[in-house]
Amino acid sequence: xxxxxxxxxxxxxxxxxxxxxxxxxxxxxxxxxxxxxxxxxxxxxxxxxxxxxxxxxxxxxxxxxxxxxxxxxxxxxxxxxxxxxxxxxxxxxxxxxxxxxxxxxxxxxxxxxxxxxxxxxxxxxxxxxxxx
Amino acid sequence: xxxxxxxxxxxxxxxxxxxxxxxxxxxxxxxxxxxxxxxxxxxxxxxxxxxxxxxxxxxxxxxxxxxxxxxxxxxxxxxxxxxxxxxxxxxxxxxxxxxxxxxxxxxxxxxxxxxxxxxxxxxxxxxxxxxx
DNA sequence: TAACGTTATGTAATAATATAACATTTATAA
DNA sequence: TTATAAATGTTATATTATTACATAACGTTA
Ligand SMILES: [Zn+2]
Ligand SMILES: [Zn+2]
Ligand SMILES: [Zn+2]
Ligand SMILES: [Zn+2]
Numbered sequence: 217x218x219x220x221x222x223x224x225x226x227x228x229x230x231x232x233x234x235x236x237x238x239x240x241x242x243x244x245x246x247x248x249x250x251x252x253x254x255x256x257x258x259x260x261x262x263x264x265x266x267x268x269x270x271x272x273x274x275x276x277x278x279x280x281x282x283x284x285x286x287x288x289x290x291x292x293x294x295x296x297x298x299x300x301x302x303x304x305x306x307x308x309x310x311x312x313x314x315x316x317x318x319x320x321x322x323x324x325x326x327x328x329x330x331x332x333x334x335x336x337x338x339x340x341x342x343x344x345x346x347x348x
Numbered sequence: 349x350x351x352x353x354x355x356x357x358x359x360x361x362x363x364x365x366x367x368x369x370x371x372x373x374x375x376x377x378x379x380x381x382x383x384x385x386x387x388x389x390x391x392x393x394x395x396x397x398x399x400x401x402x403x404x405x406x407x408x409x410x411x412x413x414x415x416x417x418x419x420x421x422x423x424x425x426x427x428x429x430x431x432x433x434x435x436x437x438x439x440x441x442x443x444x445x446x447x448x449x450x451x452x453x454x455x456x457x458x459x460x461x462x463x464x465x466x467x468x469x470x471x472x473x474x475x476x477x478x479x480x
Numbered sequence: 481t482a483a484c485g486t487t488a489t490g491t492a493a494t495a496a497t498a499t500a501a502c503a504t505t506t507a508t509a510a
Numbered sequence: 511t512t513a514t515a516a517a518t519g520t521t522a523t524a525t526t527a528t529t530a531c532a533t534a535a536c537g538t539t540a
Contacts, residue, residue, distance in 0.1 A: 224488055243526065257491065262527060278410035279467065281526065300461050313457055325445055328475035329432050335411065336452075336468045343460035356517055375497065389520065394498065413497065
């Protein structure tokens, strides 16, 4: 059962934009796109992004400095994320594989460290780009 | 058997600095530290970093925009990397776990994508920070 | 309702990270 | 040698992200 988060005005504008885009978006591209809605400054964008990441509605693709809407309805928080990234067309998908997530969530080694979160990024060529 | 790369002057200066630091270093901190050795501009640092990453002598910690010397002698290229990051003291270690790397290198799903590279970052509290 | 604490917003300035463009030099190899 | 690739030097600029401070909206409870 997913907690309902009542998004604020700016959070909703920015989430809707990212979600509808269907892919990763960069902060300043978001800013450009929401200026007509009254969001004029980078900080307004970064604050909304920060909150949306915190509650798991979006994730940051670290290697690309970009943000993508969560494609996995059960992702309440951004604490166990995996993505596949095409190095040619830059298409990104969230990987939703229960074996993988179990394996990583349960991973431990002899470092004495307790892992509470992970982020995994796979790179390669997508189907389309491979066949070119 | 690891290929010997003859590092250039700037590459050697920057690699030695990162390696001796024993942890992750940020580009502008590197720049500051090597200015006395004649490296004066960001681009000189980023070019050396780019090459060092390419040949696997260092890795980029994406979530921190920082660079760490490879702690795994068999890492020829930065194509299969895993790190543990303490969210309190920011200590970073490269994870060298053959089961994990086999599991991830062989991972495939039904997306039709061929994965040639991955980067995994685990977050948590290290032993020291946990006991505080 | 009133008071309070929390969350979100607005705005300006600036910090931190990274690359483009161009000229020159050094290393490698045919 | 000649050519080719790799590395360097330098200036300027692009991109990504945060600090600082003031104000407004929201939710809770007295
Ligand atoms: Zn998700
Ligand atoms: Zn592709
Ligand atoms: Zn390594
Ligand atoms: Zn720690």
